[in-house]
Amino acid sequence: MPRARLSSRRALALAAAAVTLGVTFYGVGAAGADNSVPRSDKEIPNLTNVVSEIKAYYGDTVDASGEHQASAGGNYARQVAGIEAKATAYLAHTVHGHAGSGGHGKKPAIVLDVDDTSLLTYNYELEVGFNYTPASNQAYLDTKNMPAVFGMDTLANWASAHGITVFWITGRGESQRADTVRNLSAVGYQATPDTAHLYLKNTATPPAYLACGATCTTIEYKSGTRAHIESLGYDIVGNFGDQYSDLSGGYADKSFKLPNPMYYLP
Structure with a gap:
């Protein structure tokens, strides 16, 4: 979003x-x-x-x-848990590699999308009949917090505790920064979603590192932002998203696709 x-x-x-x-x-x-x-x-x-x-x-x-509410015992939660278990094992191995020579001096990082990767939009989607509009989404975020996607807060907190820097890249607009920071912090994400680690889409004044400016596609915006993060001295060892457009375009060693049957974003 x-x-x-x-x-x-x-x-x-x-x-x-x-x-x-x-x-x-x-x-x-x-x-x-x-x-x-x-x-x-x-x-x-x-x-x-x-x-x-x-x-x-x-x-x-x-x-x-x-x-x-989605159930912690439902098939969605079980499927997500399986993906997270593989991701955590991979990150544990990666941390060990970076402690040696695998990181080539770069700092390990992970990138998380927000909606349906970090925060679960399930109740919002049902509330609006799967008919997203900017107005209804903003009204929802102004009054409610979305819960963490099952286990993703635990994974992100584990990564942060083991020396992996956590970044978020979301298609949410810059105007939703305060709501997004509040929500991520409220549901248990311990890494700080400050301006250096939380990237939102800014079409009014797009950053200079995005050559496509205000006209970026989702893939251009997200991959271009990952390229920027890596230019700051990070190695993005894991990229997490619920859409393939979150994961395409490179600038990540490995990608993890979370399930989302509710909508498709090109």
Whole structure:
């Protein structure tokens, strides 16, 4: 977020098709899926069923205030935990390598996306019917904190405690900095999301290191920002995101894709 996003119905249809077919829509597959036109209603997943499948996957519960929460025992949380276990083992090995000669004098770092990588947007998405708008998103962030994605706060805190610098790169706009800092800190991220470690998209006065300026695609913005971080003397040993556009473009030794069937960001 903010999202030059597919419509909520199109995103849900893609998500359902991915679940049904076991296919990840990315690269050529994504282009083909986006440009295809159904020839029959039978080729289009039923939206009510798609929402029900998403709720079941997240282990939907409703708390006393009517907020939707994902379950720590749900399939989403279990899938995320498996990815995090592999990532933590990799980072532990990497820390050892940097202590020797593997880092070539550079400081190890990880980069995390925010929405649905660090913070879970599940309740917001249900509240707005998977129909993101800047206004509804800002209103939500002004009054509520999003919970940490299961285990990602633990992973980030472990990394920070073991000498790995934590950075965030998000598509959220610069105007949402205060809300983002408050939320990350409130739900347990111990690394400081200050201006040196939290990068938000600034289309009004884009940084000089982004040659594409205010017209950057998500991939250009995120990979260009990672390149900038590495130019400061860091080696990005791990890059975490829920969208392939968070991970494409290089400037990271290894990438970890977190699941997100709720929306697709090119």
